[in-house]
Amino acid sequence: MDINVKSLNKVYGNKAVVNIDTLTLRKGKIYGIIGPNGAGKSTLLRIMAGLEDATAGRMFYNESLLNDRILRNVTYMDQRPYLLRTSVFNNIAYPLKIRKYDKKTIENKTREIMREFKIGDLSSQLATSLSGGESQKVALARALVFEPQLLFLDEPTANIDPNSIELIEKVILKRNREKGMTPIIITHNMAQAKRLCDEVIFMDEGKIIEFGESKQVILDPQKESTRKFLSIYAM
Numbered sequence: 001m002d003i004n005v006k007s008l009n010k011v012y013g014n015k016a017v018v019n020i021d022t023l024t025l026r027k028g029k030i031y032g033i034i035g036p037n038g039a040g041k042s043t044l045l046r047i048m049a050g051l052e053d054a055t056a057g058r059m060f061y062n063e064s065l066l067n068d069r070i071l072r073n074v075t076y077m078d079q080r081p082y083l084l085r086t087s088v089f090n091n092i093a094y095p096l097k098i099r100k101y102d103k104k105t106i107e108n109k110t111r112e113i114m115r116e117f118k119i120g121d122l123s124s125q126l127a128t129s130l131s132g133g134e135s136q137k138v139a140l141a142r143a144l145v146f147e148p149q150l151l152f153l154d155e156p157t158a159n160i161d162p163n164s165i166e167l168i169e170k171v172i173l174k175r176n177r178e179k180g181m182t183p184i185i186i187t188h189n190m191a192q193a194k195r196l197c198d199e200v201i202f203m204d205e206g207k208i209i210e211f212g213e214s215k216q217v218i219l220d221p222q223k224e225s226t227r228k229f230l231s232i233y234a235m
């Protein structure tokens with residue numbers, strides 16, 4: 001799905017935390033959003049995922065305004081994913097249950113994605129008792145199990161080990177290249193943004209300062225504030 005953002009504004013109190021003229025995201029690309037704390041990244045992501053209302057502005061998904069049909073094809077994963085107090089299997093199967101898939105399909109799809117994430121041995125474990133990295137994989141498996149077209153991820157690999165990061169990136173890339181899923185990922189990991197994302201958006205103070213091909217933005221930023229932000233990362 002393409003996303004078209006027009007004159008988007010989000011105000012808290014009297015502070016504009018997101019203020020975007022236009023932004024176009026194209027189906028089938030992988031996008032990264034980078035920028036300092038408080039830049040408005042999470043707010044923008046939640047608005048695009050339909051979880052929060054904008055104060056003003058419009059968003060189009062393939063020319064339509066957000067509706068239930070579109071929302072059924074969208075998934076969002078919070079920085080601190082919330083897992084249900086039940087088994088790993090039930091957590092991952094949940095989106096399929098609410099979409100009324102039949103029992104056999106639920107079983108097959110859930111097993112298959114657990115294999116993909118190498119978490120099959122956690123199947124009957126209580127999801128709320130998992131380690132940080134395990135929780136992140138379970139949450140992402142749950143987000144992907146119904147094959148969404150749009151995937152919104154808020155810092156999906158913060159505080160997890162390199163092997164798990166590699167696995168998660170592989171799964172995201174595979175879904176993107178094979179199924180045309182469009183991931184939009186907030187990350188503080190610049191190496192990851194460069195590796196995984198086709199294009200990167202640099203946000204500061206609610207605005208899009210720079211937006212372009214990821215290697216270009218990260219290795220050769222054009223704007224002073226992008227350069228300043230990136231200079232704190234050793235690359």
Ligand SMILES: Nc1ncnc2c1ncn2[C@@H]1O[C@H](COP(=O)(O)OP(=O)(O)O)[C@@H](O)[C@H]1O
Nearest residue numbers: 012013017035036037038039040041042043044
């Ligand atoms: N529910 C809220 N009420 C008031 N202010 C908020 C709320 N959510 C976010 N903000 C403020 O909006 C700004 C942008 O926040 P956020 O989108 O979380 O930034 P980022 O994800 O880039 O760190 C911050 O100054 C934050 O304090």
Ligand SMILES: [Mg+2]
Nearest residue numbers: 041042043154
């Ligand atoms: Mg945030």
